[in-house]
Amino acid sequence: MNTNFATRIRVALSDPSLRANFRGAMDFLQAKRRTAFSNEDEWTALQRQGKAIRQQTLHQLPELLEQLEHNCLQNGINVHWAEDAEEARQIFLTIAQEENAKKVVKGKSMATEEIGLNAFLEEHEIECIESDMGEYIVQLAEETPSHIIMPAIHKNQAQIAELFQDKLHEECDANNVDQLIGIGRKVLRQKFKHADIGVSGVNFAIADSGTLCLVENEGNGRLSTTAPKAHIALMGIEKVIPNLSCLPTLQSLLTRSATGQHITTYLNLITSPRKQDEHDGPLKVHLILLDNGRSRIAQDEALHTTLACIRCGACMNHCPVYTRIGGHAYGSTYPGPIGQILTPQLNGMDEAGELLDACSLNGACGEACPVGIELPELMRELRQRKHHSKHTTYTEHIIWRVWKRIHRHPKLYYAATRTLSRLGLSRTIFPKAWRQTRHTPMPAKQSLHQQLKARKQRP
């Protein structure tokens, strides 16, 4: 990103159609989720269960990953470990070369966004087509997802119709969603037919059976993982869960939090490649376990709960900042509150420290999180790290030093508030950023301390 976050925020805020698209979509998603969790007691109990499962998983992460690897191998799934994005990309390339692949279809996966898979494969002259409708739209528009669940949520029907007309040369009726989707599907059907490799993400990987779970609504995940002769699944190492009995809780929390659905349209459980007596399914299944900074986070006592995330998007749907600026402004693979927490940990403070500023700590994200991640707490912790790693300005240091001195010494505080009151000097302590859109408060003629001192002395 060659612009800073503040600039990108300004650009986003000045786009009325983007703001309307997001506000409308987030209102809709919030309402859907509210209906799905209308029973407060059930929600609380389910959230508690979800949190417990994810916390337990993180405590046993190394063991569970070994167990997952062992069981996948037993099932005939090839397992690869990728330390970072580059290694993951190379594994993809090696497999593609082995398969002599020229065409790849991909189901929705944020991990593949994280490693920049599409651009990489393209560089190696391998076509990689997104098969999720939202992702396909984003790919056609040469953009990146603006939401982790609804990648094209920043676009409205008219914009999509225009895009299809422009890129697919089809007559589109902007008011007919079914027709628009139909046009996209027609293209994608052909892609499924001719793809050499299907790529997917993983929502949950069950350690004790070596099963990959894929939650989706369009059936494109199922097609991507069954039609081509090879399937490559990429997962962040934190997506492992101990056993099948954890799945109902987590998948119910996931779909209800994400889209307000009680159950997903397709739940794919992939446990092996095609067996000898079977007529379909991929001949080979590969699982790539992506670390890319995650094992470091897992060992960080104060921040490891970041990895409990099941990528439902509820935190961004409920974030008043995301609702206004949308996903692209963050400039990171993962936008919204979880992105603001995760990105500085994955990419470092130099690159992503600025994301930490755009949070009012209102707590709506933490309240909506289905696995009880205390996002505001993590935000505070990361702001401390930012300060300690010298990513805050010198001016800010001075301001807080003065602040501390005044508030640590009651006499100084008394004198300071008395002076401000007497002189009506509130403007001096409110920076320009505040004054541009707000009046500064007028202090009372006497500070409260003065008033109460006087009151006490009265007979």
Add this chain to the structure above:
Amino acid sequence: MDAIKLLELAGYEVVFPQAQTCCGQPAYNSGFKDLSLDVIRHTINTFSQHSLPLIVPSASCAGMIKHHYQHALKKESALPNDDTDAKNAAELAERTFELIDFLLDKLPYHRLKKRPSMRVCLHQSCSAQREMKVAASWEKILIRMPHIDVLKPQYADECCGFGGTFAVKSPDVSAVMTEDKCRAILNTQAEYIVSGDCGCLMNLSGHLEHRIEHQEEPIKPMHLASFIAQQFELSDEH
């Protein structure tokens, strides 16, 4: 001052330690926990001279003392195994209350005089809703006053855009959030906008005054305590 008058109306004698300053939240939330710790310890000491209930007239400050002090002081002791700090914080948290929630069942509502009806818009701050869980009490206390018509803005549970240093560090998005909130408040056509959180109130009143030229009948921002004190006709001393 109105908070003190209300507590006295409810029959309490109020002790105001002159040594009190700030709860430490601004620096703590901005990543300068190291500097806030001195202020936090100072606040704990100041209010540990008595073991009286600590009444805080702003939900976010109350939330800081009740919920964040213990977390902030965990593992901050110079000595290993010394948890005095954390224990003191826990003890203070135990007796910390948000003002309006504390007063709800203690005010002499029967003494309220008959008055013409009033449209009042309530801003239920994020701290009141999510940390202190007292937003319901704010609404209830207004409902107990028969002449008041309690209104809520659209997106009532959404942040007003203040967020302490957020308003300065991310001024553009903060300003948009504040504008949206103020528009929703004005749409209720209330005469007053009240809240029990000083930060939100400063933000909202600052912006409402800024756009005052666009309003025919300006809405009056007021702290809930001052508003309630006004209903009980408590004299204005200052």
